[in-house]
Amino acid sequence: MSPAPEFNLASRTLDDVAVAGKRVLLRADLNVPVRDGKVMDATRLERLLPTIQELSDKGARVIVLSHFDRPKGQVVPGMSLKPIAESLGRILGKPVGFAANCIGPEAENAVAALNDGDVLVLENTRFHAGEEKNDPEFAAQLAKLGDIFVNDAFSTAHRAHASTEGIARHLPSFAGRLMQAELHALEAALGNPQRPVAAIVAGSKVSTKLDLLNNLVTKVDILVIGGAMANTFLAAQGLSVGKSLQEPGLQGTALEILKTAAAKGCEILLPQDVVVAETFSANVPTKVVNVEDIPDDAMALDVGPATVEAFVKRLPEIKTIIWNGPLGAFETKPFDASTNTLAKAIAEATKEGKVISVGGGGDTVSALKLAGVHHDMTYLSSAGGAFLEWMEGKVLPGVEALSKAFSNLG
Template sequence: MRSIEDIEVGGKTVLVRVDFNVPVDAQQRITDDNRIRATLPTIQALVDKGAKVVLMSHMGKPKGKRVPELSLAPAAQRLGELLGQDVALAPDCIGDEVAPLVDGLAPGGVLLLENLRFHDGETTNDPEFSRELARWGEIYVDDAFGVAHRAHASVVGVTEHIDTCVAGLLLKKEVDYLGTALDNPARPFVCIVGGAKVSSKLGILENLMGRVDRFIVGGAMANTFLKAQGYNVGASLVEDDLLDTARDIMERAKAAGVSFYLPVDGILGTGPQGKLASGVCPFQDIPDGEMVLDIGPATHTLFAEVLKDAKTVVWNGPMGAFENQAFSQGSVGLTHFVAGLEAMTIVGGGDTDALVHLCKMTHKFSFISTGGGSFLEFMEGKKLPALQVLQG
């Protein structure tokens, strides 16, 4: 897969798909600019080489309607601050109003198109909409791993109308790190899987079964595995329809020689919004009316022992309801432990990303993926539409 490092861009108009789908508050102020910062190396490289840079992104789910609250104006302003130069916002992403703004770009200039999803054609991969987007570039660059799993016009359709299509530095970095973890990991290779539901992580467990040396399973999804073994999990969240599947996964792991670790104790509460924890309890003795909302101290010790000699760690999903301080210590403690490992440590998924940022430990991890759904699908071994079109 070629990247911007492999082509000449000086003086060319370069159309770049970025992911500026950032959170904003009621005053339209960006509350987390990490997605903008992540693509700065690509944008800066194009600017430094004298390209005329036209950026396009979506924001939220306006469902084909112009929603003022979902304008990319805050992103244009923030990007300008980070680049140290003016970044104009086009009034739309297609149409005659945009043409003079693109034509007027000087080498090193940057223009951001308005929200792609103000048009239905983006999500339906409409050929005419794709053709209209392609008007704005002699070269197409995809630097939006967060939507790499979407067969949308700005990801797939546009590539049919531009001859030179390459990856940006962020997209290339994502593929290099995640690909290495899957295909050539340093061992022991440990995968940490957490979050609420087994159903959302089945693909990862299935695809990594023959690749990893150890699985660590935490979060509410661990309850399903524990119940499948015959333990009472009280009022905890459980997917009863997946108990047989959970048993099958554990049996397959055993047959494949993959160690499979579950929590041995948990922090209890009456619900994830509760202000106080009820206490710590071994998993053999969970009371009927209580919920397991975090891993306990014995589990942290166990998981730390499993991880201490790891050379590759891939982590998706927190260990509990970490957004509530009463049930955050397991996830926070594990974050600090993994951050201190002498290993390739890769984090993916929105909740896990948020957890690492909450702990202010981003600089301690080898790589933090910018993808949510795309990270999951890559780890599941699925073909991502964005990569397919760039790899030919």
């Protein structure tokens, strides 16, 4: 599989567009956890602040577009962006307006009332069926509200929706600062990395990461496989994994991946030892065993200390690390131990300037936060699906659209 095309940031950032007095349609990701009308985690809003603040300070009339949840083309009051707009205003430290629709008279009147520097959030784009269908008419209705399109939602770039891909066909389009940072980080990780490159891929199932594994074995020098997915690779090599989660139907696929890796010169590191227990629950009795000695009545729930130590010893030779997936069932103690140990070692090497470390994916972000090292990584992507698809070598419609729109209209 070919790598995703590099997005040329040299002439497509906020450095290269005059926004004063212009209506700037900003595609953001305001899809944050909300409970009883209150934002529970404002991380995504905080990461948008550099772009919003810069546009506002430069005199743009900032019009924020976003989806929220899955209303499936219907108006669902509980999925309104209004409380999120209010939270954004508090974080931004200035009033943020809200329009009860993202197209039509309500949106048009709210946009017309803006002054230079004002910020306005339009209602959930997914209240309209045309959003997820990437309907050209709906995209055109969104586009008529602005003069310039800025996409700062890398997390939605893997979706060819009207507000991510369709709108870029109508307006000069640029990457926001968060999009710019994500693309720079991913280019540093896989596009043109400092070598040797190591990737850590873990999770519960091989089936969910087949494309990722198949792409990485052609791109990286060392591939560390952990989590329950490692059990499938161990079983494929004839080892008994007891009651451990594994996918028997994918053992042949696992062997093919190992074969491809060998042909491409990619070294694969599988667990040497594992932490096993007879039941999966917090603080149950556990023991560390070699992978050749997993008891029939036990399950592997974390990689063992010798496995982590072996990789930590390799850190001095590695220049770039990509991480997707915790090594064990990190949400339940003590099966977070290996993830925490490795995370802290990588964080220390990163702080010392010895390695570039890029992590991404929901569980990875959560695990690194629990380990207390999320601020020490070179870059930590909150993009989830978009991060994974980029790592799989797939073209992201939202990124590709920026290049096409710019070449046609910029």
